[in-house]
Amino acid sequence: MPIVQLGEPGRWTNYHGTGFSRDATRFGLRCGDAQRGRDELAIAAAAVRDWLERAKTQGKRVRPLGAGWSPSNINICADGWLLHTRRFNRCFRIGQDDVRPGIDAGALMLVEAGALVDEVSDKLEEQGRSLWTSGAGNGQTFAGACATGTHGSMVARGGIQDHVRAVQIVTPQSTYWVEPETGVMTDDFIAATGAVPLRNDDVFAAAQLPVGSLGIVTAMVVDSVPKFLVRPIQNLRVIDRDALDWLATGDFRRFSAAYALDRDPAFVQMIVNPYKPFKRPAMLRFLYREDWRPDYPHASPGELGAGYDALSLLGRFLDDYPFARGALLQFAMKRGYASGPDVDDPPVYGSWGEGLDTHRPLADLFNASVTIDRADLPHVFELVCHAYARHGGSTVMTVRFMERAQGLLAPARFPHNAVIDFDGPRSARTAKAYQAVVDLLDAEGVAFTRHWAKSCWLDATRVAADYGEDLQRWLAARNRLIPDPADRALFRSEVLDGLGLTC
Amino acid sequence: MLWVGWGLALLALALLAGQYAAGQADMFVSIANPRPLDEDHMVITLTGWGFASKAAQPFLTGASDFGLSDVRVYATRRQMLTSIASFGFVRPVTVAWRAHAGVQPLGDA
Numbered sequence: 001m002p003i004v005q006l007g008e009p010g011r012w013t014n015y016h017g018t019g020f021s022r023d024a025t026r027f028g029l030r031c032g033d034a035q036r037g038r039d040e041l042a043i044a045a046a047a048v049r050d051w052l053e054r055a056k057t058q059g060k061r062v063r064p065l066g067a068g069w070s071p072s073n074i075n076i077c078a079d080g081w082l083l084h085t086r087r088f089n090r091c092f093r094i095g096q097d098d099v100r101p102g103i104d105a106g107a108l109m110l111v112e113a114g115a116l117v118d119e120v121s122d123k124l125e126e127q128g129r130s131l132w133t134s135g136a137g138n139g140q141t142f143a144g145a146c147a148t149g150t151h152g153s154m155v156a157r158g159g160i161q162d163h164v165r166a167v168q169i170v171t172p173q174s175t176y177w178v179e180p181e182t183g184v185m186t187d188d189f190i191a192a193t194g195a196v197p198l199r200n201d202d203v204f205a206a207a208q209l210p211v212g213s214l215g216i217v218t219a220m221v222v223d224s225v226p227k228f229l230v231r232p233i234q235n236l237r238v239i240d241r242d243a244l245d246w247l248a249t250g251d252f253r254r255f256s257a258a259y260a261l262d263r264d265p266a267f268v269q270m271i272v273n274p275y276k277p278f279k280r281p282a283m284l285r286f287l288y289r290e291d292w293r294p295d296y297p298h299a300s301p302g303e304l305g306a307g308y309d310a311l312s313l314l315g316r317f318l319d320d321y322p323f324a325r326g327a328l329l330q331f332a333m334k335r336g337y338a339s340g341p342d343v344d345d346p347p348v349y350g351s352w353g354e355g356l357d358t359h360r361p362l363a364d365l366f367n368a369s370v371t372i373d374r375a376d377l378p379h380v381f382e383l384v385c386h387a388y389a390r391h392g393g394s395t396v397m398t399v400r401f402m403e404r405a406q407g408l409l410a411p412a413r414f415p416h417n418a419v420i421d422f423d424g425p426r427s428a429r430t431a432k433a434y435q436a437v438v439d440l441l442d443a444e445g446v447a448f449t450r451h452w453a454k455s456c457w458l459d460a461t462r463v464a465a466d467y468g469e470d471l472q473r474w475l476a477a478r479n480r481l482i483p484d485p486a487d488r489a490l491f492r493s494e495v496l497d498g499l500g501l502t503c
Numbered sequence: 504m505l506w507v508g509w510g511l512a513l514l515a516l517a518l519l520a521g522q523y524a525a526g527q528a529d530m531f532v533s534i535a536n537p538r539p540l541d542e543d544h545m546v547i548t549l550t551g552w553g554f555a556s557k558a559a560q561p562f563l564t565g566a567s568d569f570g571l572s573d574v575r576v577y578a579t580r581r582q583m584l585t586s587i588a589s590f591g592f593v594r595p596v597t598v599a600w601r602a603h604a605g606v607q608p609l610g611d612a
Contacts, residue, residue, distance in 0.1 A: 007565070015542075037612035068541060086540050086604045092612035110612040114604070116538060123609050139539070189612070 002030045002088070003047045012082060016365045018426075018455065019073035025060070025081050027051065029088040029114065029218075037092030037110045041168060041219050042194035044088060044112075048170040048216050055081050055490060056172055062490050064216045066114065066141030070148055070453035071367055075212060077493035083216065085114035085141060091123040094221070098189040100182075107224050108165060108184075113143040113217050117160070120222060121353035128292075129224035130352045133157040133402075138353075143217045148453035149209050149410050151402050151419065153269045154287075155252050158405030159209075159412055163222045167207040168195050171215040172487040178207040184221060193219070198481075202408070206477035209407030211452055213491050213501045214481050229290045229349045230267070233260040235342045236281035239270065244378040247401065250416060260286045260343055270399045273330050274385040277397075280330050287355070299348035366395060366426035368434045368456050370441060370448045373414040374401060380446055384420060387440045393433030395424025408474040409467060411449040419451075431455070460500030471500075519587060526583040533573035539601035540572075546582075549594040569605040574598065 006026040013020040029048065034040035055062045061080035068075060092110040099105045107129065111120055118138035121131050135150040146161040166179045177195035179185065181204075190197045207214060237259045246254045247268075256265045267287035273280040341348050372380065377399070385397065398421040405412040412419070422434050435457075441448050449466050450456035464471055478501075482488045488502065496502040543565065547558045564571065575598075578586070582595040 012541075031607060035610075037610055067539075084541070089538075089604055090607040090610055092610045094612045098612060116604075118536075119538065119606075122536075126609055139537075 002032055002044050003051050003083070004028050004030065006084065014070070014073065014076060015068040016071045018071040018365065019076050021076050021078060021080070021082065023079040024077075026084060027081060028084045028086075031088045031090045031112060031114075036192075037090065037112075037219075038189060038192040040090065040112070041110075042192060044218050045168065045170050045175040045194040048083070048218060049172065049175065051081075051083065052170065052172045052216070052490060056487070060490075061492055062216075063493060064113070064143075064212060066144030066147075067116065067139055069137075069140045069144065071365060071455050072148075072451075072453050073495050074148065074452055074499075075144070076495065080493070085112075085143070086116075088112045088114035088218070089116070089119060089141075091115055091120060093127065094185075098186055099184060100186060103184055109222050109224065111142055111220050111222050113219060114141055116140065117142050117145055118353070124222075124224045125227055125351055125353050128227050130227040131160075131163060131222075132225045132352075133162070134160050134352075142222065143220060146208060146220070146407075147210050147212050147217070149405060149407060149412070149451065150453065151400070151405065151412060152267070153285075153400035153402065153419075154267050155250070155265065155401045156403060158403050159407070159410055161208040161410065162406045163224070164208050164220050164406075165223050166221040167204070167210075167217055168193060168219040169207060169210075169215040169217055169481060171482045172490060173482070173484065175218075176215075176481060178204050178481075180204045200477075200480075202473050203477040203480060205406065205408045206474045207481075209409045209452075211409060211496070211499070211501055213496055214478055215491070227292045227351055229292055229296055230287040230352060230355055231290060231347050231349050232355065233284075233286045233288070233341060233343060235260065235284055237284055238280070239272070239278060239282045239284075241278055241378075241382075244381055247399075247418070248375050248377045250374065252401070256286055259284050261288060263288050268401055272385070272397050272399065274389045274393060274397050275330075277382070277385045283396075290349070292351075296349040299350055299354075365423070366430050366434075366455060367421065367423040368431075368454045369419055369421040369451045370437065371411045371414070371417050371419045371450070372441070372446060372448045374416040374418040376446050377418045380441065380444060381420075383440055383444065384437050387436045388422070388433045391433035391436040392429040393422060393437075394427055394430045395422045397422060408470040408477070409452070411451055413449060413467075413470075414447075421454075458499055460498060463499050463501070475501075523583050523587060526578045526586065527580060529575055529577045531573065531575040534571075534603070536606075537572035537601070538569075538604040538606060540604050542599055542601050544597055544599035546595055546597050549596070550592060552591055553594070564600055564602060569603040572601045572603045574600045 006028050009023055009025040011020055012024040032040055061077045063077045063082050065075055065082045065084050090112050094105045094108045094110055096105040117134050117140055120142045133152045133154040135152055149159050151159040166184045169176045175195040176198045177190040178198045181199050181201050183199050243255055252268050253264050265286040266289040269285040271283040400419045402412050402417050404415050450458055492502040545558050545560055547556055549556045578596050586594045
């Protein structure tokens with residue numbers, strides 16, 4: 001039996017300490033030692049269905065739980081059953097006989113739902129392959145990161161869920177293998193995993209970003225690209241207002257030439273101090289992609305700038321000393337990030353996976369974001385900085401760039417996106433300042449979306465307005481996967497009900 | 504001589520304040536490539552300036568079949584105040600850890 005109960009029912013607190021389940025009964029889904037991945041999935045899927053049946057019989061709600069990172073508490077229900085998937089974390093090569101004609105099996109890998117992004121990255125690199133993008137940290141489970149639309153700042157790529165080619169989902173009534181209509185895996189392979197094939201573009205696009213509401217995801221087929229090297233440049237520069245126009249039009253080469261190397265960057269990120277953003281230096285990070293070669297000078301994760309997510313270690317004194325907030329943030333930016341390698345430093349290199357890191361739990365974290373059309377950046381950037389600073393926001397602002405991401409509920413839904421993150425110490429004043437930003441964007445008539453996993457206080461009305469027809473298609477896919485309302489009720493929670501996804 | 508007394512009192516106060524602040528520092532050790540499970544913690548109370556120690560649970564971590572990913576040691580404000588008020592006789596500290604999820608070899612689908 002790959003599902004075991006973990007301890008006695010009790011309080012469970014999430015990774016960032018932003019929420020807890022009052023009286024959770026915790027279970028662990030564990031991987032076994034089956035020789036073939038498909039056999040292991042068949043065993044796990046059957047166990048998960050039994051577990052769902054038991055929960056339904058006992059009138060319990062359920063939540064799948066990966067690394068428990070989401071500060072939005074989207075992965076929490078008050079007194080239900082939590083299924084920890086972290087130890088269901090094996091990865092498997094896929095043979096050419098197991099895929100449909102025209103599919104390159106060498107690019108694909110079968111991943112169990114509990115594998116961390118970092119683990120998936122390592123296993124792909126073992127095979128000379130790589131993810132093409134991922135989030136700032138690599139400590140989420142791959143399934144969890146996809147479920148919330150996690151993203152990085154690879155300027156020509158979308159979200160992490162874009163890697164997904166097939167998903168195995170267990171519902172109380174069935175185990176589905178969800179793929180696009182063109183198909184990926186053979187029917188024999190799918191049958192061996194204990195699933196029935198469901199080849200439908202809408203259901204697949206819903207399952208790429210399921211927000212934990214479409215059943216229990218037990219496995220995914222993940223796509224990859226040939227392994228590559230990145231050369232990082234990380235520096236502090238005062239940004240000119242004109243640079244926002246270059247970013248808004250996607251002229252990242254010009255931005256890079258002005259502040260780093262005269263080359264096309266694959267990754268561009270700008271961390272700014274909202275207090276005087278054009279006077280105080282911004283922390284810039286560029287990654288330049290190069291072909292893989294094994295003899296590159298290896299750098300440590302620190303030298304590669306691993307863990308580039310925003311400042312999180314600044315204390316509550318930012319709240320206590322508002323007059324010094326701008327200077328303190330600037331101090332923290334200098335202290336909190338690896339300085340360099342700058343343009344004139346000896347170059348260092350790493351694979352995509354080496355440049356990312358898991359990180360330790362950070363208590364009292366606030367993080368929220370808005371995703372806007374990149375073209376709106378010059379218009380709103382200074383206004384956002386001003387509104388956030390005026391209301392006492394105590395975090396830096398990080399601007400990342402990405403293309404439209406896959407998945408019906410992907411927050412990056414504009415053709416070209418700029419994501420403004422507000423990550424740092426949690427305080428009521430910072431939350432209020434973020435709300436001021438939201439109000440400002442509404443008042444300016446600027447379309448934007450918010451991250452599912454962050455503390456963005458979405459509600460059902462807003463979700464319906466933001467996602468429109470795509471939400472209706474997602475709900476139709478949900479009803480197809482879980483037709484019985486009594487079964488759908490298993491996956492309800494206060495947060496998901498509030499978003500209109502489970503009721 | 505009064506000012507010497509005040510000076511010493513201030514010095515003692517500064518020493519205590521320093522101990523109070525530094526005692527809440529977070530000491531963190533991790534393996535190089537962590538694969539952590541949920542964080543768990545226990546409070547260990549050292550008594551008699553370290554001659555004895557006790558915890559509300561056995562000094563054993565759960566779910567640690569694959570060892571630990573990371574460990575951190577810290578004292579909360581209340582724990583530091585307890586320590587200072589008891590002249591260090593009672594010294595509670597919190598030890599938090601995350602067990603390792605295991606690194607599985609790449610298999611065949």
